[in-house]
Structures are given as C-alpha cells and as structure tokens.
C-alpha cells in the first residue's frame with residue numbers, strides 16, 4: 001500500500017511549493033503529477049498583484065490586497081501566509097543559485113519579449129532593470145539567428161516607446177551555430193550557454209560593446225540558476241538584461257529544476273506521468289486517490305490531500321457541457337459566473353476580467369473546499385493555486401503569488417504552524 005502523510009496532486013508552482021512546505025515540516029510527502037503545468041510557459045516573475053478589480057494599477061501589492069473583495073483568494077490566504085510563503089520561496093531559490101529581487105510593497109518594471117514593459121513584485125536577477133541599466137545611452141536588442149518568436153526589429157520599435165526617444169537603438173545579430181533542420185528555441189540557446197564553448201562563442205561576438213550599452217536579450221543564460229548570467233556579466237563591459245519570454249520558458253524551467261532538486265533532497269516521492277482520476281471518500285474525509293499511468297492503476301492513501309491541478313488551464317477543472325464544470329478527482333463543488341454573456345470579453349487583455357477565468361473551487365479561510373452554504377465538503381482536502389475560485393490571474397497579474405501563498409498556507413494549516 002502507498003501511504004503518505006500528504007499527497008500533493010499536480011506539479012506546477014503551487015504543487016511544488018505545497019510539497020516543499022510539507023516536506024520541510026518532516027512529513028512523508030508524495031507528489032503525483034500528470035504533466036509539467038504552466039511553469040514551462042510562464043515568465044518566472046512572481047506577480048503578486050498588478051491591477052485591482054477595476055483594472056487600476058496597483059503600485060503596492062501588499063496594500064492592494066487589502067482592497068480586494070472578501071471572496072478573493074488573497075483574503076482567505078491572508079497577509080501572514082503571503083509574507084511567510086514568499087520568504088520561504090526566496091530561501092529555497094537562493095539555495096539553488098536563483099536570485100529573486102523585489103518587494104511585496106512595490107512593483108518594478110521588466111522588459112517583455114516584445115520590448116514593452118510589464119510590472120512585477122519579484123523578478124529573477126537577470127531581468128532586473130537596475131538604476132544603472134536605465135541610464136545607459138545605447139540600447140541594443142540581441143537577435144539570435146533562427147530563434148523562434150523573438151524579433152529584433154519588433155523589439156527595437158517597442159523599446160523606443162518603453163525607454164524614450166533620446167537613446168541610440170540598434171539590433172545585434174548573434175549566430176550560435178545551432179540552426180539545423182528546425183527553428184531553435186530559447187531552451188536550446190540556454191543549453192548552449194551552459195557549456196564553456198557556448199560561453200566563449202557568445203562573448204567573442206559581443207566583446208566590442210562599451211559600458212554605455214544596455215543589451216536586451218531573451219532569457220538564454222543557462223538552464224539552471226543564475227550563475228551563467230553572473231559569470232558572463234563579469235566578463236562584459238555592457239550591462240545585460242533578460243526579457244520575459246515565450247514558451248518554452250527558461251526562467252520557469254530554472255524554477256522547476258530548483259524545486260525538483262530540493263524535493264529530492266527532502267525525500268519527496270515524485271510520481272510523474274500519472275493522472276489522478278478518482279478518489280475514495282468516507283464521510284467528510286478523503287481516504288485515497290486513484291491514478292492511472294501508462295502501464296497501471298494505483299491507489300495513493302494519505303492523511304491529507306493538496307489539490308494543485310491548475311484549474312481550467314491544466315485540466316484540474318473540466319467543462320464538457322456549458323455551465324456544468326466538474327472537478328474530476330473529488331467531484332468538489334465549482335463556483336462560476338453564470339450566463340454566456342458574462343463568460344468572456346471580446347478584448348482578450350481588456351479592462352474587465354474574463355468571467356470564465358474566475359471559475360474555481362470555493363474554500364473557507366483554511367482553504368478547505370466548501371459548498372454553497374459554506375460547509376466544508378472534505379475536511380482533509382486543501383485547494384491551492386489556479387484551482388481557487390474568484391480571480392483572473394491574467395487580468396490582475398497575481399498567478400505565481402497566489403500559487404506560492406496558497407500552497408504555503410494549505411501545507412501549514414494544522415501543522416502547529418498556522419499561517
């Protein structure tokens with residue numbers, strides 16, 4: 001029989017953080033996952049809150065949370081879990097040579113893959129636009145030969161709008177020699193820069209740049225940690241800044257490696273390519289989860305279950321018939337906006353949240369699932385990340401912040417360390 005203290009289902013940022021927090025408390029943890037989740041596509045910045053309900057810019061995320069409606073996930077998670085969860089995340093990333101810079105009390109700008117600016121609470125070191133970077137007179141976008149979806153000319157047009165007209169702009173082409181029969185991806189280039197040969201080739205093509213130059217590049221400085229960025233920065237006179245990126249997301253993959261290494265060190269049993277399909281319930285308690293892999297079906301028993309299956313985006317919530325969303329493992333009640341006209345907006349990134357995006361599992365303040373009357377449905381099941389009802393991460397820029405804070409809270413509740 002496979003039995004754990006805690007079974008975490010899903011290995012996106014919320015599942016990884018829940019497994020980490022539980023294992024640090026000495027619990028026997030199993031992390032069961034079917035796929036990789038949105039870390040492989042998200043830019044690895046930790047957005048806490050960028051916009052309020054009326055799409056007004058939030059400058060201080062911690063303060064902004066106070067003004068959110070009572071049913072917003074942050075109101076249930078609370079300030080303490082957010083602060084402690086972030087501190088724990090920063091400790092883990094630091095141990096794995098990932099430096100995150102930022103604050104819960106101020107959003108900072110980072111450059112996107114098309115040269116516009118986006119704001120976030122915590123940015124990976126290579127993305128940070130330091131005061132010094134902002135004073136540079138020459139801005140150069142690096143265009144890597146054959147790199148899919150990263151266009152120097154588009155980048156420069158937008159950088160001019162982002163940094164102002166009084167600078168000198170240009171594109172620098174780089175050839176990595178990686179182009180073969182297909183387009184290359186950011187991950188290919190990051191792997192090339194993981195090697196001493198890649199480092200040397202790269203530096204030799206940029207050695208003429210002076211210290212008044214800001215180089216804007218896609219996130220290519222190695223697939224593990226920030227050491228490649230730091231080493232190359234020391235060798236260059238110019239200042240370098242990585243942009244957020246298009247999939248596959250190297251900053252997200254760096255985070256995934258850091259968590260996975262840490263979980264292995266903590267003895268977490270990671271079960272991959274396994275899809276939870278059902279559960280066994282007794283009264284108000286979940287007893288086990290049944291999961292299918294390519295070759296067999298297994299039953300996973302645990303004292304508590306943390307459901308981190310990613311809502312609509314990753315199959316944690318499904319909807320075959322309109323207005324009949326289901327949570328396929330525990331069959332928990334789902335909260336959603338009623339009426340087809342409320343479901344979507346014509347504008348994808350408009351000034352109104354998308355109705356469908358708020359679909360999720362309603363919880364109490366301990367993140368246990370509740371029914372319409374507010375009664376707990378299963379008292380040893382906890383809901384985290386994109387499974388939570390009542391927020392549109394894309395509209396308000398809160399995705400990874402809610403993932404980290406809710407996972408920390410769910411894994412801490414009842415463990416003698418109430419967040």
Ligand SMILES: Cc1cc2nc3c(=O)[nH]c(=O)nc-3n(C[C@H](O)[C@H](O)[C@H](O)COP(=O)(O)OP(=O)(O)OC[C@H]3O[C@@H](n4cnc5c(N)ncnc54)[C@H](O)[C@@H]3O)c2cc1C
Nearest residue numbers: 010011012014034035037038042047276310385386399400
């Ligand atoms: C394109 C994109 C870009 C983004 N960029 C940012 C950003 O820059 N900053 C930011 O803060 N947020 C960003 N976000 C939001 C952020 O990615 C998420 O809100 C947050 O990380 C949610 O994590 P999660 O763990 O809840 O879900 P997910 O990352 O979706 O993970 C869900 C996990 O559950 C697994 N799973 C699902 N069903 C089952 C099952 N039945 N059995 C087993 N496993 C299962 C999945 O395979 C996956 O591993 C972005 C999102 C997207 C889609």
